[in-house]
Amino acid sequence: MSKVHISTTVNGEAVEFLADTRDSLLDSLRDSLGLTGTKEGCGTGDCGACSVVVDGTLVCSCLMLGVEAQGKQIETIEGMANGDALHPLQRKFIEHAALQCGFCTPGILVASKALLEKNPDPSEEEVRYWLAGNLCRCTGYDKIIRAVMDAAEEMRGAA
């Protein structure tokens, strides 16, 4: 089966890859581009482990075709830190022990970042509903919610 040549931008870098038309964007990121920080937990858009941002919109990369990436701006967990400087959310997740196994963590960080860019001062309820599509089976969400709220507060202070 012939593949389609795709040019796109991932974390600010221009990249090219060949996509089988059946590949999801998640497949393309992981298998074609080697960006395995984005995870597959379900393949049906129900767990959020594959969360990425495409042209400013938070999406499940398992629900998008790789060929749809043509010409888009894609942000993944690998682009979240600025060199050695972690994003406040990343720091707060470590500080609050907001991860146990860590498998859902990239998706939750990407989703939380999208939230705080849209709403810098979310209530606990708003954080919980925004992240309802990101399953975590280890933590019971408590420390995740606290880490997001704390990061939001720090970012507001810095702004």
Place this chain on the structure above:
Amino acid sequence: MNYHNPSNFSDAARIARDASGVTRFLAGGTDVLVQMRAGAVTPHDIIDIKNIPGVDAITRTADGGFIIGAAVSGAQMGADADLVAAWPGVVEGMELVGSTQVQGRATLAGNLCNGSPAADSVPGLIAAGATAQIVSADGVRDIAIEDIPAGPGRSNLVKGEVIASITLPARGQGGGDAYLRFTPRTEMDIAVVGCAINLTIDGDVITSARVALGAVAPTVVLVPEAADAIIGTTLDDAAIAALMNVVSAAAKPISDKRGTAEFRKDVVGVLAKRVAKIAYARARGEAV
């Protein structure tokens, strides 16, 4: 699988008409990709309509209605203040489809074409009296939303037809709509029962209404006798009791993994009561 990226709806419809195997239109993709991943459907041709100019825009009709392009996402609808103000029930139905991530992609047209009797956005559209613009190689036609679903997973659209947009009528004075569903979880769930009501009032009296129910029949259903139960009333206790009885009687649900028929018949009445109160309050301009 062939990936097509047409630049207008006529081409999209023609590609679909001429295709020999399984064909899927790709708007949000939130159902198509799930079906592909499950191995349930492997399209021979997939037609991406998202790059058609205007398909991702919400525009206004001359009389103040809304035209919602087939690729407009739930998140876009929620961000459109005019649309939210006019048709809050339609928007809240759409916003219940999937997670924040799914909201970034999922569309009204896709939710409609998926053909689920539990589709959260469909009762609100039907209650609102919305129509869909259908494009085929033969031309363009508008049909009422309630005429599109044919049964679970099936629609009345034929090969070579594609939804280009959804039109919501002008809201007008004294109108209010609302949608509620029941799910075991607070989010990330399929409606066990859903109910949308759109009504208009003159003073305190309901002058017109449309009631649509989800997940209680093979398709989302419009229940005119439920509307009749509240038209001409001030939504007093007797009217609400009548509404609850009518929707319970109109519901012809099945028992499945998500709930029993008995539960659905009970809860559809409860939802109708709650939805009617919200729609009525909205029509009166009260905050809810």
Place this chain on the structure above:
Amino acid sequence: MAKDTNTSDFRYIGTRPARPDGLDKVTGRARYGADIAAANMLHAAVVRSPHAHARIVKIDTSKAEALDGVKAIVTRADFPTGLTGEDWDLQENTMAGERALYDGHAVAAIAATSPHIARDAVKLIEVEYEILPHVIDVDDAMAEGAPVIREGAANKTVPEGMHPNVVKYIEFGHGDVEDGFAKADLVMERHYKTEATHQGYIEPHACMGQLGADGKGEMWVCTQGHWYIRRMCAAVLGLDTAQLRVTASEIGGGFGGKTTIFMEPLALALSRKSGGRPVKLVMSRSEVLRATGPTASASMDVKIGMTKDGMLTAGVANFRMQGGAFPGSPVDMALYCAFAPYQVPALQHIGYDVLANRPKCAAYRAPGSPMGAFAVESLIDEMATELGLDPMEVRIKNSSKSGDKSSYGPKFGVIGLEETLAATKAHPNMSIPLGPNQGRGIAAGYWFNHGGETSVSVALSEDGTVQVSVGTPDIGGSRASMALMAAETLGIPYENVRVNIAETGSLGVNEPTHGSRATFASGKAMHGALTQAINEMCRRAAGKWKIDPEAVEWRDGAAVPAGPNAGQFPPMTIQEIARKMKNTGGPISGHHESVPDGVGDSFGAHVVDVEVDPETGHTKILRYLVVQDAGRAIHPSYVEGQYQGGAVQGIGWALNEEYVYDNMGRLQNPIFLDYRVPVASDLPMIDTVIVEVPNPGHPFGVRGVGETGITPPLPAIANAVAAATGVRIRHLPITPTKLLAAIKAK
């Protein structure tokens, strides 16, 4: 004593530093099971039975073989024969033989040059089935006339005359229960059921295996225990165990479900058949739900006697559990745990392990204990309510104390249930007023904890930093707790310790991270290994000082002369000893292996407030409190995390999670949309209190903390719902459908 009132002399233990793997995990760098690729790698896919029970008449692979890109296909015919016992069970579950025993049972596997080709090939394999009668429910499976899943599977514990699907029977107790019931003022007997649930880890099973014609192999796999993977794969494939080297990837949750094999031998078999190419096999979510995990489902009868002042006089528990088409439901442990929090003069326990046409169950966090607690704690609560007694006081009054004889026979060591219940009673959540349709429920829970085979090495680096090699994969932060204990033992900074999860080639056999044992068992063995290394460092210092090694002590990261030589020489730091070690006798390391004794039993108590919508039967969790004895909390944040995570898994089990089958025995909800684990918006914050009653069997007082937390939620929520509605649901989950029907029937 509650954690915040406890004081200790520890410098590192009890602090909350950043976990060693934190940076990798927040940047996406950590490598999990599916995050690996190798040159020349193939991708595998598995053909699974769509039938609950069917004879496999014929498998035609010819069309799949003809597909371009398909490199190998295996069926059961490619596996060795003659296995017995557990090894046969593992092989049969990995790949069906004569019959498919459940919906999702593997019947063939394919390796191809891309995942798409492998999946296309799955559709080209033609399997002819003869559908057989099936059975799903545990009570149905024991009934006369039920389809026999396997003749001769029963072990010798099963008395004559039982249905062949009953494969294990257990009976134990003490005292005269009839006499006990005669002394009671109230005797109640109730029937309870719980449905099967899945561990629900977010990372699907994934591995990459490579196996050559020489019988040497490598495997990368997400697992709680790579020595188990090695032994089981070797047994199923007829390999020499030491020729297989298994590396544990980072693991995306396990909760017991990754303590065994499901598909790993398939990757190796496909690799061997394709000329030794590496084969990657990653399950889809629906494969995970259909063919791995889950828990047993349970049908339970409990009868309890209670005096009017709340003293328990006698109890009888009769539990039936199906664990899928193979022996191994945790009915025995359910019974051992059921009454463990209480002192009951007379008890009788009877249990049946039963086969059904469902996937082979795996361990799930405190296996069996949640079901037993649901039945017993629900009934105690119902009886206390009936007698007008405070359910908390009834529990305190009957609670087990240090040195008491346990409900399953042996006496307890030092336990902290009394302290746990006292801290629970004193918690502010207990006195928050409740509104209409709201109710408060409490329950206690128990887990044994576990030691298990453990092998640990430590080694000193040239600059005085220390590496620790353990064999227990880190699922929830155990590397942090190891590093803290090592820092404490050595008197060096936490950051100067690196903890590695060693592959199977570099340590002796280790059991998995299961039974809440990692921090206890690997920690205890590490302490032994560090003691050995410290002794050697003291010996090196003594050599330099030309004094007796016995006269050297280790203090604050340095060897210090002691006894008659005290003060004679300045302390020799670990850095100094390390710098000179190549000239003082060579590498310094320590090693320890054992099956550690001194396991500390674990008790917890939970309090939950719920609000029920009386018109829909929907239950909302308003607030939730976990109180549990940790023995000693090494890294309190991760102890709290275990409490919170366990509680939320229990909430899911109590309210929404269940395996739903149609009348053909097919699983109806094999995706996360319909298998409803709790989402963030379903929950409040989960309050925690860490009680510390140190375990004398561990150098730092550690008890395991991982499992007990899933046990009390099931009854606590059922009790809260009963308090809110006056309706008692005795069949989990408490779905809105069930609860609304019960409210209407009231």
Place this chain on the structure above:
Amino acid sequence: MVTVNLWSGLRRFTDGELAIQVEAQTIGDMLEALVGKYPGLGPIFDDGISVAIDGDVMPADMSKSISSENEIFLLQQMKGG
């Protein structure tokens, strides 16, 4: 002489006895002596058991020393999650 407490389901194999005295210095001796006395216990032990010595539950470590001072229970084999 040590006293071994069995679970009551095993009484079918021990003529109804549940507290059995055997001469043994180690757990290995003890299990061997039990099977010698009641051969029906052999297959049960082969399937795997746990032994609790003074409340410490562990898989049977054959070399572990025991004496008449110890409280000894046999339990079905335990596994954790």
